[in-house]
Amino acid sequence: MKKVSIHTLIKWKQEGIKFATSTAYDASFAQLFEQQQMPLLLVGDSLGMVLQGEDSTLPVTVDEIAYHTRCVRAGNKQSLLVADMPFMSYATPEQACQEAAKLMRAGANMVKLEGGEWLIDTVKQLTERSVPVCAHLGLTPQSVNIFGGFRIQGRDHDQAEQIVKDALSLQNSGAQLLVLECVPTALAERITAALHIPVIGIGAGNKTDGQILVMHDMFGISANYMPKFSKNFLAETGSMALAIDKYIQDVAAGTFPAQEHSFE
Ligand code: KIV
Numbered sequence: 001m002k003k004v005s006i007h008t009l010i011k012w013k014q015e016g017i018k019f020a021t022s023t024a025y026d027a028s029f030a031q032l033f034e035q036q037q038m039p040l041l042l043v044g045d046s047l048g049m050v051l052q053g054e055d056s057t058l059p060v061t062v063d064e065i066a067y068h069t070r071c072v073r074a075g076n077k078q079s080l081l082v083a084d085m086p087f088m089s090y091a092t093p094e095q096a097c098q099e100a101a102k103l104m105r106a107g108a109n110m111v112k113l114e115g116g117e118w119l120i121d122t123v124k125q126l127t128e129r130s131v132p133v134c135a136h137l138g139l140t141p142q143s144v145n146i147f148g149g150f151r152i153q154g155r156d157h158d159q160a161e162q163i164v165k166d167a168l169s170l171q172n173s174g175a176q177l178l179v180l181e182c183v184p185t186a187l188a189e190r191i192t193a194a195l196h197i198p199v200i201g202i203g204a205g206n207k208t209d210g211q212i213l214v215m216h217d218m219f220g221i222s223a224n225y226m227p228k229f230s231k232n233f234l235a236e237t238g239s240m241a242l243a244i245d246k247y248i249q250d251v252a253a254g255t256f257p258a259q260e261h262s263f264e
Contacts, residue, residue: 001037004080006110006132006176008039009198012209019210020251021200022218022244025051025068027075029215034076036244040200041076042112042212043069045084045142050216057141060086062099066106073107082134082177083108087142093125100131112179114140116166120173127174135170137163138204139182152203152263154183167191167199179212180204182229185262203229205262211251218247229261 012019021040024030025047033041043065045057052059062085069083083103090096090113100111110132113119123133138153147153154160164187167178178199180188185205192199192208201208213230216222219240220232233243233250250256 030072030075069106123173134177135175
């Protein structure tokens with residue numbers, strides 16, 4: 001695989017080529033993902049749940065994300081590597097710049113932040129200081145205590161309009177990618193069409209430019225529970241390499257996620 005940059009993903013969006021992406025947390029899986037040509041890997045704060053066994057992502061620290069980012073980068077030089085900024089590590093633009101620098105030094109190409117219009121200054125300042133940003137809207141797991149659980153977002157009219165407004169504002173502030181999590185398929189389709197930056201969905205239907213899965217869900221080995229929007233690709237293929245390949249092929253063909261993995 002040739003080294004993937006944000007320009008690769010933008011070109012795919014323009015050409016209507018759908019792409020799969022995954023989380024990764026260590027060098028061995030990162031290398032396997034590179035061999036299977038996974039274009040983007042996310043060192044997600046989901047590691048709090050799938051590696052540490054916590055019931056939310058809130059306990060994860062910047063040092064832990066930096067450690068896993070270094071591990072993933074050691075095993076994979078080609079995929080675009082995004083690192084999550086964990087809970088309360090970007091409460092102010094100044095703090096965000098300090099903490100993002102640790103993740104970039106660990107090997108990330110981009111950082112991901114959860115939240116809407118309140119992040120505009122932060123996204124601008126990070127981008128101006130050479131830190132590319134991936135925004136994350138919809139079900140933002142760091143806000144689980146505000147939402148009162150892991151609930152689908154954007155089902156009512158006002159909430160949907162706010163997510164559209166947030167997405168446009170974040171793009172206009174400099175965000176280069178957007179993750180949309182657990183929103184109705186029609187809303188994700190509308191946002192994907194409205195933005196020129198690539199939109200990567202999880203539990204957001206099959207109309208987004210890309211998809212992301214937590215790798216443990218892809219292999220059906222998550223310690224806590226298997227979300228409705230995930231699929232165990234290992235069960236039908238019998239090997240991790242084939243499971244990754246099947247996921248990539250199904251996303252490219254638009255057959256994953258199917259209706260049963262999506263929300264209305
Ligand atoms: O932390 C994570 O793995 C994520 C993905 C689910 C998008 O944010």
